[in-house]
Amino acid sequence: xxxxxxxxxxxxxxxxxxxxxxxxxxxxxxxxxxxxxxxxxxxxxxxxxxxxxxxxxxxxxxxxxxxxxxxxxxxxxxxxxxxxxxxxxxxxxx
Numbered sequence: 392x393x394x395x396x397x398x399x400x401x402x403x404x405x406x407x408x409x410x411x412x413x414x415x416x417x418x419x420x421x422x423x424x425x426x427x428x429x430x431x432x433x434x435x436x437x438x439x440x441x442x443x444x445x446x447x448x449x450x451x452x453x454x455x456x457x458x459x460x461x462x463x464x465x466x467x468x469x470x471x472x473x474x475x476x477x478x479x480x481x482x483x484x485x
Contacts, residue, residue, distance in 0.1 A: 431481050433472070437465035 440451070444458035451458055472479050 431469065431479075433465045433469045434482075437462045437469070440465070 440458040440462040443451070444462070449457060451461055454461070
């Protein structure tokens with residue numbers, strides 16, 4: 392994917408360091424939603440726990456357990472499934 396250079400406004404009060412970063416905002420929403428529907432449930436759960444933890448929520452509201460512990464369990468199950476249950480692999484294949 393080609394990286395896009397952005398011009399900076401010298402009159403701006405703040406700085407936005409977007410130069411050299413990939414423009415993910417240009418991806419079509421319909422395609423992203425389609426991918427999200429088939430993505431592994433374990434991977435999605437790990438992402439949700441990491442996002443909650445990163446947003447400042449340490450413990451899961453439902454279980455009371457640490458979000459990082461939940462994410463680790465999901466990732467460990469994915470690692471195990473990768474070796475023992477290849478038929479469950481629902482990742483996008485290009």
